[in-house]
Amino acid sequence: MKKIFFLITTAVFLFSCGNNDAESTDKNIDSLAAAPFYWQAYLNDSTGKLEYRKLPSNDSISANSVINFTNTVNSNIKMELVKQSNDTIFIRIPDAIYLTQQMGSTGPTLYLSEVVYNMTQIPGINEVNFDFVQGDHASPGTYNRNSFDNN
Numbered sequence: 001m002k003k004i005f006f007l008i009t010t011a012v013f014l015f016s017c018g019n020n021d022a023e024s025t026d027k028n029i030d031s032l033a034a035a036p037f038y039w040q041a042y043l044n045d046s047t048g049k050l051e052y053r054k055l056p057s058n059d060s061i062s063a064n065s066v067i068n069f070t071n072t073v074n075s076n077i078k079m080e081l082v083k084q085s086n087d088t089i090f091i092r093i094p095d096a097i098y099l100t101q102q103m104g105s106t107g108p109t110l111y112l113s114e115v116v117y118n119m120t121q122i123p124g125i126n127e128v129n130f131d132f133v134q135g136d137h138a139s140p141g142t143y144n145r146n147s148f149d150n151n
Contacts, residue, residue: 036061038069039117041110050109050148052117063089063125066118074111076102082131088142089119093132100135108138113148120145 037054038061044051059065067079076098082090093099099108112130119128129142 039114039121041114041117043106050113061118061122063119063122066115070115070118077111079115087124087126088129089125090129091115091131093130096132096135096138099132100138103137105137109148112138112143116143116145116147
């Protein structure tokens, strides 16, 4: 009788511990899903299509944090925030030679799409207007996430 009681008690204890771990894991997953992140654009090797992956962020996402992140990752291109008006962020790139002439044709697409995806995850922002001197591989203008659907 003592063995049966011991087995039942042990089983109940183990089962209850397992449930707490599962609930804890679910809460951890939920908190990770809500954690701030940056988008990183890349070309899928097998499809050749533009895709995005999330990179964790230690900061909350704002126009300034996106600019700081992007300027750090792409040290040859320096973006500046001009203003926000309605649902559009206005960005200036004073020296765009590297972006427009030296990154090839795919590099500027990856760069511009990353900026657009990161800026448009800010609540209320749907478009990004880039101001820079046009070159062979990139053009200024207003972009949104749909601008990169066919790439």
